[in-house]
Amino acid sequence: MQLQRLKAMAVFAAVVQTGSFNKAAVLLGLSRPAVSEQIRKLEALLKVRVLQRSTRMMSLTPDGEKILPLAQSVLDSLLMTERVLSKDEMVGKICLTTTYDIAHNWLLPRIKTFSEQYPNIEFDFLITDDKVDLIKNQVDLAVRVSAMSEYGFVARKVFDDELEVYAAPQYLQSLSEPISDENLLEQRWILLKRLTENGDIWLQNGTEKRRFTPINPVQTNSPIFSRDLILSGMGIGLLINNITSSYIDSGELVRVLPGWKAQQLSCYLLYPSREHLPKRMRLLINFLLNSKSFG
DSSP states (O other): OHHHHHHHHHHHHHHHHHSSHHHHHHHHTOOHHHHHHHHHHHHHHHTSOOEEEOSSOEEEOHHHHHHHHHHHHHHHHHHHHHHHHHHHTTSEEEEEEEOHHHIIIIIHHHHHHHHHHOTTEEEEEEEOSSOOOTTTTTOSEEEEEOSOOOTTOEEEEEEEEEEEEEEOHHHHHTOSSOOOTTSGGGSOEEEEGGGSBTTBEEEEETTEEEEEOOSSOEEESOHHHHHHHHHTTSOEEEEEGGGTHHHHHHTSOEEEEEEEEEEEEEEEEEESOSTTOOHHHHHHHHHHHHHOSOO
């Protein structure tokens, strides 16, 4: 009841301030019938008439004159709040979480560019390879390589990528014979736990498929450490294509078994709702969606 009264009083003050129902409707972003309804509600709540209305003119009643100062203060507070929020949409903080590999290989250059364009927007980064409770940690935006969305969160795909098998030249030089799809079990595998199903690896080349369980693999939960182990020559493993391009160019990594691929991965932006997003969030989401894939 109190909120209804405050809303109706703000509408009443807008009608008096602008001199018409139509202009008040424009000021408040309402329809003219909605303005008329609010005036009727105010008079019903207060049990007095606040305006004398005719087809040609409108004037305050004595009771309307009494409540106008209070109604004007309600309207002023409403308009001031809207101005503050509108101004602050280009500032404020965004809490963003993602994994170490996405942060280093994809997010970092994009956030740098975004921050140069919008220097008053602050960031609070939560970088971890562990699963984060987005609600408990009050996360505004998550960037995840996963096809699954958090319950109640919007998921927007940023890009798709593929996993292929890579090795360092020193590992390949240590072998007595080249790697083929027939001797995969003989290799020392570096496994990223979240990319394997019960320790199994699936590879596909057209219609051909291979599923196998590496013997005595080295396992880790860190994509960056997995990459570094492969770079060190300790074994072969699956890496996302786009984050390996610089290592391929420098000769530090070699693509093994061209044509054979593991599963496709998709990168998503997750955020709580499409409605009532601050402008700073919309700006960042659109910026990242337009960034597409790596590079």
